[in-house]
Amino acid sequence: MDQFAVKVFVRLRPSVLDPAGEATKSASIKLGAEGIKSLRIGKMIEVKIEGNGENEVREKIDLLCDRLFANTVIEDYEYSLEKL
Amino acid sequence: MDDFTVGIVVFPGSNCDRDVSWALEGCLDIRTKYLWHESSDLSDVDAIVLPGGFSYGDYLRCGAIARFSLLINALEEFVKSGKRVLGICNGFQILTESGFLPGALTANKNLNFICDDVELDIVSSKGGWFNDGSEKQTIKLPIAHGEGRYYCDSDTLKKLVDNELIALRYKNNPNGSSFDIAGITNKKGNVLGLMPHPERACDEIIGGTDGLFTLKSLILK
Numbered sequence: 608m609d610q611f612a613v614k615v616f617v618r619l620r621p622s623v624l625d626p627a628g629e630a631t632k633s634a635s636i637k638l639g640a641e642g643i644k645s646l647r648i649g650k651m652i653e654v655k656i657e658g659n660g661e662n663e664v665r666e667k668i669d670l671l672c673d674r675l676f677a678n679t680v681i682e683d684y685e686y687s688l689e690k691l
Numbered sequence: 692m693d694d695f696t697v698g699i700v701v702f703p704g705s706n707c708d709r710d711v712s713w714a715l716e717g718c719l720d721i722r723t724k725y726l727w728h729e730s731s732d733l734s735d736v737d738a739i740v741l742p743g744g745f746s747y748g749d750y751l752r753c754g755a756i757a758r759f760s761l762l763i764n765a766l767e768e769f770v771k772s773g774k775r776v777l778g779i780c781n782g783f784q785i786l787t788e789s790g791f792l793p794g795a796l797t798a799n800k801n802l803n804f805i806c807d808d809v810e811l812d813i814v815s816s817k818g819g820w821f822n823d824g825s826e827k828q829t830i831k832l833p834i835a836h837g838e839g840r841y842y843c844d845s846d847t848l849k850k851l852v853d854n855e856l857i858a859l860r861y862k863n864n865p866n867g868s869s870f871d872i873a874g875i876t877n878k879k880g881n882v883l884g885l886m887p888h889p890e891r892a893c894d895e896i897i898g899g900t901d902g903l904f905t906l907k908s909l910i911l912k
Binding site: 619622623624626627630675676678681 | 755793794799800802
């Protein structure tokens with residue numbers, strides 16, 4: 608069995624308003640940071656998982672992302688995978 | 692009809708379960724039974740309410756964890772059989788997360804947790820949830836949510852409109868919901884999800900009775 612470290616990034620789809628991102632952008636400007644054109648907040652999920660090779664692990668992670676980690680009505684996801 | 696029983700689903704974090712029971716039993720004389728989310732036996736209930744609250748602490752997304760409970764798995768057959776399911780607030784979120792209703796509910800546009808009475812237009816009486824036979828096309832119900840902004844893509848919105856699945860729209864959209872949507876039904880009409888709380892509007896002494904009809908309609912066949 609191989610073990611992998613997976614980092615999943617879940618983001619609101621571009622068409623979905625991100626009020627928390629907007630509020631943070633507003634605070635960033637108040638802090639004095641200049642030039643911020645856009646600020647959006649997502650989630651990062653770290654998973655350690657084992658399986659028979661990368662393909663099998665990718666299948667499991669795809670299922671998790673599609674059915675649980677993200678709500679694909681409003682969110683997109685991507686992930687990176689590193690063999691341990 | 693005397694033995695008609697409404698099941699009220701209880702998740703860890705549900706907090707409107709007792710209010711729903713009070714409204715059904717105390718105001719409408721309809722028998723209720725609490726259903727722990729780990730139960731998958733729905734054989735002795737005739738309709739189901741998914742009450743408001745914060746199931747699983749709203750972890751990940753509102754309703755995202757609850758949809759994997761044994762009870763929600765058993766709900767598909769129940770819904771297929773035509774029996775009625777009402778999802779209020781967190782219950783509505785669970786119904787969208789689990790795919791019984793289209794779209795999703797996400798953070799209010801202004802990020803506030805909004806606790807207020809809102810005016811609602813009855814758009815469709817599909818399923819008979821709101822058609823009280825009177826001329827009244829506007830009702831007033833309380834809302835209490837931080838993540839009640841209904842979102843769907845334009846194709847889904849068209850389907851909702853074309854199939855008359857939009858049950859309620861806010862008169863003054865409080866949370867940024869697409870098309871002012873406050874509640875929708877499935878195509879058959881036997882599943883209703885809404886953000887407002889009908890169970891909190893069942894007695895004049897607490898500010899109104901506009902929620903009575905919707906709860907009473909749980910006993911419709």
